[in-house]
Amino acid sequence: MNKAQIFDFFSRLADHDPAPRTELEYGNDYQLLVAVVLSAQSTDVGVNKATRALFRDVTTPAQMVALGEEGLKEHIKTIGLFNAKAKNVIALSDILVRDFGGQVPQDRDVLTTLPGVGRKTANVVVNTAFGQETFAVDTHIFRVGNRTGLAPGKTPLAVELKLDKRVPQPFRRDAHHWLILHGRYVCKARKPECWRCIVADLCRFRAKTPEPTKG
Known part of the structure; x- marks a missing residue:
């Protein structure tokens, strides 16, 4: 895609959903960090089900440390790799209490030194909590980035x-x-729903999926 096409691509997505946000449920920056760590190789729906009761009682790293590993397992045992x-x-909660005054660091490189926190x-x-212009590439973004060009x-x-680059x-954030x-919802892995894609004409994917026939 050229610059004009990329601008058009994001303009359409922005018009369709002016205020996108993560589907993970959280009440503060610390809970967001925990939810994202738990979401690795798990669905947001599954994480939300597991954390609703947890986050009612645990809102700070100190409270998580007090809950302990076994107590946490009871809450998240339905999640993969729990x-x-x-x-x-x-471990990361203990470090936040010990080294950061219980606060989540706003520096990406510092965050990646915490257990279970990758890039x-x-x-x-840092994007969702602190508004930094970063690009978290999960399997969905990796697929869309490559499939569309x-x-x-x-x-x-x-x-x-x-x-x-x-x-x-104004689309970076x-x-x-x-x-x-x-x-997640349109450019799906196995069968992208190209017939209802608002950026299909800008996409370089050649084997576009036709609309299913009704009846």
């Missing part, structure tokens, strides 16, 4: 860097939300 995730959440998770947190790359980092203002939602 044993490892519980260990990481307790994608850190990008989500918006930001082709062989690795998530390559796609992220290309998005950072190509996405113009919300770009990754639009792309995630588009990949």
